[in-house]
Amino acid sequence: MGGDTAGAADGSTIGAGLAHRVPDLGALELLLAVARLGSLGRAARETGITQPAASSRIRSMERQLGVALVDRSPRGSRLTDAGALVTDWARRIVEAAEAFDAGAQALRDRRDSRLRVAASMTIAEYLLPNWLLALRAERPDTAVSLHAGNSAAVAERLLSGEADLGFVEGLAVPPGLDATVIARDRLIVVTAPAHPWARRAKPLAADELAATPLILRERGSGTRQVLDAALGGLARPLIELSSTTAVKAAAVSGAGPAVLSELAVGEELAARRLVEIPLEGVTLRRDLRAVWPTGHRPVGPARDLLGLTRGPA
DSSP, X not given: OHHHHHHHHHHHHHHHHHHHHSXXXXXXXXXXXXXXXXXXXXXXXXXXXXXXXXXXXXXXXXXXXXXXXXXXXXXXXXXXXXXXXXXXXXXXXXXXXXXXXXXXXXXXXXXXXXXXXXEEHHHHHHTHHHHHHHHHHHOTTOEEEEEEEOHHHHHHHHHTTSOSEEEEOSSSXXXXXXXXXXXXXXXXXXXXXXXXXXXXXXXXXXXXXHHSOOEEEOTTOHHHHHHHHHHTSOOOOSEEESSHHHHHHHHHTTSOOEEEETTTSHHHHHTTSSEEEOEESOOOEEEEEEEEETTOOOOHHHHHHHHHTTSOO
């Protein structure tokens, strides 16, 4: 056991010391420019630094390596024998760094060529379209795919690596995800104009709403979670549907009352296809959140889309 520990310690020391013993890429690129141009001044201009800074960098590299690299004279700068050897090594290091940079850029290009978004229904239908149009203006070459589902399904896709960024409407951040609030929403009770509730003189009490069979979203949806928590339980659903659009259509048809995001029913309320029923005794508000796997802050197109959610929708 003692030998293993010593070996690990030695390896750590060697790794930590390497950065102090090997010149940085900027210094190696400067040395290659001196070798190619035969002039420290021209090499300084090519690498974008002053001649005094170039001289200082060469001297620092010579101290670091413990050998003289460049002979300076009024006629120019010439590599020493040791400098020529170090330059050969430097060329291989710089070429390897260029290959590394090209590979990293290829990875970024592949990442930036697509964006997979998962969003709960209300956000997917009523907020994301404008955000995605704005993203397209900024990143026309990024292909975007959108999966709309309930908040639980969004969390599953993020945690399985099937989505890069998600949006949810529930009460809390799903386990395993980090989040930021991007908007706030209010749920309202709506019915068709012919429903008896549309003619009532007093606001609807929270306990009456809880006791009434409603047209509801399925379990796992953010709307259902907020409503259930606020009312302390719900009656058996009149109808259970898997999308906001379907719930809204059923309410417009007169099938029964529903609770929907005010984002989703603006047109129907304005056209009097639906009526908002005042509610007392409870406030149905919720946070809309962007979410991503814990510890993996969005990058590339996902980061850009997240930034757009903080502007006007």
